[in-house]
Amino acid sequence: MIRKSLLSLLGTLWAGAASADWALNMPRGVTELSAETYDLHMMVFWWCVWIGVVVFGVMIISLVKHRKSRGVEPATFSHSTTAEVVWTIIPVVILLVMAVPAAETMIRLEDSRNPDISVVVTGYQWKWHYRYQDEDIAFYSSLDRPSVEARPKNSGIDPFDVENFLLEVDRPLVVPKGAKVRLLITSNDVVHSWWVPDLAIKKDAVPGIINETWFRAEQTGTFRGQCTELCGKDHGYMPIVVEVVEPDAYIAWVETHQQTGERVATSQ
């Protein structure tokens, strides 16, 4: 298996940009806000790179030039008010440049008014429960069978043989493309956190509190995430899968689920 990972590592290094993106960087995601978040991330990243080039550059020049082995006599200066004022003010300006777009995105992230669909998400040790507020649909979503079989210690099943190992559920959350989906997130026991990187949403599920967040997916597809707040021994085994489908397909999905009564009765 070691050789397999090393080989796949080499594969990653030489592969096209697409796979390298997934392995190295934050996904750009499928909502307007996930793209904005990605842009913010890249903006701050590049600022850090440029600051790093300047600071480390000066330091490296100094390390090369100002060494005793080159016979340099040390200078004696020990302060310069001008320099210190300059390198206090420049960072403040850079921070302001970063703060403005960050604040704008933050305001939009928190605006969950006028949703098209509302889903109550409840965290359990160790699975998720979804209840569509306007439809008669509610179900648990747990780790999928093949992963459950492969996960015990020395199960004898190679995780590389399991498709979407630890990232597949039995029943995904299904939402229509283009709809504003509001999630009302809470927990039944301990604190969990609901995260799907492609939707750029992470919100804690706290018992006794209902948190609100929202997304509007612009593309269809299957998007995966995981619980991101330590919630006990199976914290690593409660993935999240969101299927974004065309609006017609969503309506059909709602109807079949209401008729087949596949919903699971809950105390809620």
Added chain:
Amino acid sequence: MTTAVAEAQDAHDEHHGPDKGIRRWLFTTNHKDIGTLYLVFSLIMFFIGGAMALVIRTELMQPGLQFVHPEFFNSMTTMHALIMVFGAVMPAFVGLANWMIPMMIGAPDMALPRMNNWSFWILPVAFGILLSTLFMEGGAPAAGWTMYPPLVLQTGDAFPFLIFSVHLMGISSIMGAINIIVTILNMRAPDMWLLKMPIFVWCWLITAYLLIAVMPVLAGAVTMLLTDQFFGTSFFLAAGGGDPVMFQHIFWFFGHPEVYIMILPAFGVVSEIIPTFSRKPLFGHDSMVYAASSIAFLSFIVWAHHMFTVGMPLSGQMFFMFATMLIAVPTGVKVFNWVATMWRGSMTFETPMLFALAFVFLFTIGGFSGLMLAIAPADIQYHDTYFVVAHFHYVLVPGSIFAVMAGAYYWLPKWTGHMYNESLGKLHFWLSTIFVNVTFFPMHFLGLAGMPRRIPDYSTQFADFNMIASIGALGFGFSQLIFVWVLLTAKKGAKATDRVWEAPKGLEWTVPSPAPYHTFDTPPKARIAQEAFE
């Protein structure tokens, strides 16, 4: 004059030298003995916590569970953090403070020597209790070092022992901090006024105030956990009208200053070492003091940046985002001043300098990821992923721990009277620096690609970088054995001179090497050393 003082002190030692055998260490009130005890204790904890880190990294080397069960894995992450934070990093800096602060300010000892003994000997008890939970019904604490309720209330028999050991660590830290403050404020050489103090002493003074301010807050928080569990209160239980999020606010009100408690003394150590090996005074001594003070003040008003996902009002998130970004300003000043200290100096690269330089480079990388984490919308993506793990290990391992290593190599000849083995020191440095990056740099990628922290197993797309990180961790762990060897053979090297290095500044270099058991029975004239700071 120095030799005359030394001879007088040697004569003095014959009457009041150390006790023999174990009594010396159990009952000592000598700041140098207690400093040694703290440093040795910290090293032992560093290896215990490190062994736990290797359990974690060995399990994470490949997808699938190979070695441990998830419950035990969670215990390992929890215990690793508690031991490294409270057992390795904090006592290491208190050890350096004990050894060096009295010698740097010209004091004969710490102001409260008996309390000093007490504050050390509480620690082995506290960690004995904490480690004993590994063998208890229900296993060691596994809810993370952050101890968030309600999860932490699901801990087995270990729960009250966890709380009690945290109380003891807090008591020890508070007593140590009081001692340091009283020593610095009352026992300086008569002509060493505050702004002329060495920067290490300044950083510790500020750190000690942070400790006194926040350790009681932690004690309060864990006491409320205790009463929630055993006495029917509901501080943090929603079912009884409590609020689990309140714990997080209280915890991080302690927790954020706590991270500066672990880095400010490191700033102090590095600010002593870089001027010595650049043969040039520290650039902007006073602005370093103001920067450290600003960082300390800001540390009290940024705590909720650990909680951008808990569901705060928009205005709260804005405040904590802007306040957090502000920290970059004084931290930047520190880095720029270190670089300006090197600029046009005459540098040599002995082991302490190498560690200090790696500190500046790698701590700055941790600072960059810290700035990225301050941007709240992006933090929502980074939060609780390996990106955060990479960030705080960059500031804590090549940050705090490298500073401790740098300080140890820098002052070791003063402590032992002999030069350590320089080539082994350099080997230790290079292996540590290479492996620390191999371990923690790939974690940035893992986090960005979506791997949450604190999980015992992961999906296959994370396999490659986890493999690299694990190889790095094993390399880093075993490289530290070189350090132990250097320490064990520390007295075999050439005799150290009193000044040890070519151009160190400060009173500690005016006493003989090894430093006599009692130094500065009469206050020294500090101005001679001080003039070097101007």
